[in-house]
Amino acid sequence: YLIICTIIHLFSFWGDVAKDFFWKTRHSGRFLDYNFDVTKGRIFIKCMEGATTNICYNLLDRNVHDRKLGDKVAFFWSGNDPGDELTVTYRELLQRVCQFSNVLKSQGVKKGDRVSIYMPMVVELVVAMLACVRIGAVHSIVFAGFSAESLCERIMDSQCSLVITADGFYRGDKLINLKLLADEALQKCREKGFPVEKCIMLRHLSKAAEDDLSSQCPPAKRSCPDLQVPWNPDVDLCWHALLRGASDVCEPEWVESEDPLFILYTSGSTGKPKGVLHSVSGYMLYTATTFKLVFDHQPDDVYWCTADIGWITGHSYITYGPLANGATSVLFEGLPTFPDVSRMWQIVDKYRVSKFYTAPTAIRLLMKYGSEPVYKRNSLKVLGTVGEPINPEAWQWYYTVVGEKRCPIVDTFWQTETGGHMLTPLPAATPMKPGSATFPFFGVVPAILNESGEELEGPSEGYLVFKQPWPGVMRSVYGNHSRFESTYFKKFPGYYVTADGCRRDKDGYYWITGRIDDMLNVSGHLLSTAEIESALVEHAAVVEAAVVGRPHPVKGESLYCFVTLTEGATLSGPLEAELRKQVREKIGAIATPDYIQNAPGLPKTRSGKIMRRVLRKIACDERDLGDISTLADSSVVEQLFRDRCLTTP
Ligand SMILES: *[C@@H]1O[C@H](CO)[C@@H](O)[C@H](O)[C@H]1NC(C)=O
Numbered sequence: 001y002l003i004i005c006t007i008i009h010l011f012s013f014w015g016d017v018a019k020d021f022f023w024k025t026r027h028s029g030r031f032l033d034y035n036f037d038v039t040k041g042r043i044f045i046k047c048m049e050g051a052t053t054n055i056c057y058n059l060l061d062r063n064v065h066d067r068k069l070g071d072k073v074a075f076f077w078s079g080n081d082p083g084d085e086l087t088v089t090y091r092e093l094l095q096r097v098c099q100f101s102n103v104l105k106s107q108g109v110k111k112g113d114r115v116s117i118y119m120p121m122v123v124e125l126v127v128a129m130l131a132c133v134r135i136g137a138v139h140s141i142v143f144a145g146f147s148a149e150s151l152c153e154r155i156m157d158s159q160c161s162l163v164i165t166a167d168g169f170y171r172g173d174k175l176i177n178l179k180l181l182a183d184e185a186l187q188k189c190r191e192k193g194f195p196v197e198k199c200i201m202l203r204h205l206s207k208a209a210e211d212d213l214s215s216q217c218p219p220a221k222r223s224c225p226d227l228q229v230p231w232n233p234d235v236d237l238c239w240h241a242l243l244r245g246a247s248d249v250c251e252p253e254w255v256e257s258e259d260p261l262f263i264l265y266t267s268g269s270t271g272k273p274k275g276v277l278h279s280v281s282g283y284m285l286y287t288a289t290t291f292k293l294v295f296d297h298q299p300d301d302v303y304w305c306t307a308d309i310g311w312i313t314g315h316s317y318i319t320y321g322p323l324a325n326g327a328t329s330v331l332f333e334g335l336p337t338f339p340d341v342s343r344m345w346q347i348v349d350k351y352r353v354s355k356f357y358t359a360p361t362a363i364r365l366l367m368k369y370g371s372e373p374v375y376k377r378n379s380l381k382v383l384g385t386v387g388e389p390i391n392p393e394a395w396q397w398y399y400t401v402v403g404e405k406r407c408p409i410v411d412t413f414w415q416t417e418t419g420g421h422m423l424t425p426l427p428a429a430t431p432m433k434p435g436s437a438t439f440p441f442f443g444v445v446p447a448i449l450n451e452s453g454e455e456l457e458g459p460s461e462g463y464l465v466f467k468q469p470w471p472g473v474m475r476s477v478y479g480n481h482s483r484f485e486s487t488y489f490k491k492f493p494g495y496y497v498t499a500d501g502c503r504r505d506k507d508g509y510y511w512i513t514g515r516i517d518d519m520l521n522v523s524g525h526l527l528s529t530a531e532i533e534s535a536l537v538e539h540a541a542v543v544e545a546a547v548v549g550r551p552h553p554v555k556g557e558s559l560y561c562f563v564t565l566t567e568g569a570t571l572s573g574p575l576e577a578e579l580r581k582q583v584r585e586k587i588g589a590i591a592t593p594d595y596i597q598n599a600p601g602l603p604k605t606r607s608g609k610i611m612r613r614v615l616r617k618i619a620c621d622e623r624d625l626g627d628i629s630t631l632a633d634s635s636v637v638e639q640l641f642r643d644r645c646l647t648t649p
């Protein structure tokens with residue numbers, strides 16, 4: 001009875017939220033209908049079935065026309081080079097999106113077609129994605145740090161009919177010839193029998209050549225002698241040339257609630273990347289509401305999420321959530337350390353950023369340089385973290401140095417698959433515990449299961465699962481629904497399985513302990529690598545740590561620890577001893593590190609996640625690394641192989 005009441009209460013919560021949005025037609029069926037149990041048939045989630053709407057209309061037209069926010073700034077764009085900046089209002093954004101929607105239509109893009117977007121962090125990336133949404137096309141954004149091979153794989157998997165890219169961009173001092181990579185990808189697709197007919201290129205850095213048919217493109221601000229812009233007249237189209245004469249009026253395509261909204265690929269630990277598919281209405285309600293409540297959004301806020309739109313964080317909390325709320329955001333193209341390590345705080349100060357959302361990896365990076373570069377930041381009100389559990393050491397630095405102990409920290413746990421926040425504090429309302437994502441968001445019902453799938457009560461540790469759907473949950477793996485069912489629902493029928501381990505303490509707080517496959521089994525004890533890493537990082541000389549298992553004849557697994565030290569520190573015998581002692585004291589003798597290796601850099605994905613799979617290979621001296629296309633910097637790996645610990649402890 002209690003459960004039924006809770007569910008009815010919840011559906012009325014989401015029903016009230018839905019009243020704030022524009023619906024062309026109302027929904028007919030149940031608000032949320034689902035099956036989470038593979039033993040009872042096909043897995044499905046349907047939210048507001050029968051309703052029709054358009055997200056772009058809700059994000060832009062409604063804000064400009066109904067809420068009179070046309071002159072409000074949607075984005076302060078800050079480029080890689082300080083001083084490269086732009087301001088875009090809601091009215092301008094609407095105009096530009098409508099124009100580009102007409103461009104896409106003129107190129108034959110229709111409702112349901114997939115469009116691949118491979119662009120740097122520029123305003124046009126938002127324009128391109130929302131133009132797709134306006135005409136009912138499905139965007140598949142591929143992070144601009146991915147290789148040609150990865151882009152080709154994603155284009156083919158989603159069968160995209162058109163690719164949108166840019167000539168190039170700078171990441172700090174490094175030039176990325178993006179068009180060259182896109183061309184390479186298209187060539188690979190062609191070789192594999194999948195020719196893409198059209199590629200629209202934005203000129204971000206280059207001036208058009210005199211004889212270029214698309215010479216209406218604006219000149220570059222920075223001279224880029226090494227920029228290469230190959231041009232294939234059979235396929236390539238110039239963004240700016242296409243826009244000339246395009247009307248800025250475009251009636252939105254009214255789509256069904258459960259029509260696909262976008263595909264975003266996430267790397268599977270095995271096999272090819274999974275095309276996570278999100279649908280229209282549920283995702284809109286979920287990102288809008290989580291944004292509003294988790295960041296306590298106020299009309300005069302300036303919000304800055306440092307993620308790239310190429311990741312889910314950028315989709316949900318740069319584009320969809322903030323725009324649905326009529327928020328003003330910073331859109332940042334550059335790096336936290338370019339031209340120097342105070343860049344972030346200069347931007348915070350310049351735009352008077354009040355809500356700031358970043359990743360623990362960025363915090364640890366900046367922490368390495370101490371508190372001195374942390375500039376004026378008195379505009380800050382709420383700080384957020386995303387991407388992985390934040391270790392208490394970094395949390396303390398973020399809280400005391402960046403937030404000057406006056407800003408609550410929202411440590412948000414969620415996934416590409418969940419669409420939006422799942423476990424998170426609400427600012428000022430939830431008492432914080434450093435390193436804990438605290439409690440579930442409204443309507444989210446977590447459980448912790450043991451290996452045999454039984455729900456654990458009270459303080460416990462095990463598999464984190466969710467017992468009922470929330471509007472933003474993914475609907476399928478694009479093109480492979482059975483992969484969706486087997487990845488998320490097969491292990492424990494009746495539950496959505498996150499593949500993350502989780503601990504609940506005596507006060508009911510949830511602590512994410514890392515991917516389940518990041519657990520080590522040392523002499524029959526299950527140890528969380530995240531907890532050991534956290535203990536190592538608490539030592540003043542350690543900036544970052546990653547722990548993996550190495551097979552051991554007696555213990556089953558031994559602990560192989562990679563540590564990145566602070567500037568100037570060296571890994572001496574005494575320091576190693578101190579680190580071992582530290583872990584022993586924090587966790588117990590069972591967790592004493594066996595091997596400790598100095599790692600000037602750790603292998604990371606471009607989104608900053610440590611690639612433990614690669615570290616495991618290094619620890620075991622296995623040279624066959626498998627697919628490392630998501631690795632940001634492969635030179636790191638060579639060095640780690642060179643410096644491996646050879647001695648048996
Ligand atoms: C957890 O799993 C074991 C078997 O692996 C079982 O005996 C135990 O009762 C389960 N349930 C709980 C609530 O601990």
Ligand SMILES: *[C@@H]1O[C@H](CO)[C@@H](O)[C@H](O)[C@H]1NC(C)=O
Pocket residue numbers: 271479480482483486
């Ligand atoms: C679907 O995914 C599974 C892996 O879960 C794979 O074995 C199968 O070949 C895929 N099917 C298609 C049609 O791609």
Ligand SMILES: *[C@@H]1O[C@H](CO)[C@@H](O)[C@H](O)[C@H]1NC(C)=O
Pocket residue numbers: 521523524525526555556
């Ligand atoms: C841990 O390893 C031991 C053998 O060393 C094995 O008997 C046990 O089942 C393992 N436990 C888990 C949970 O994998």
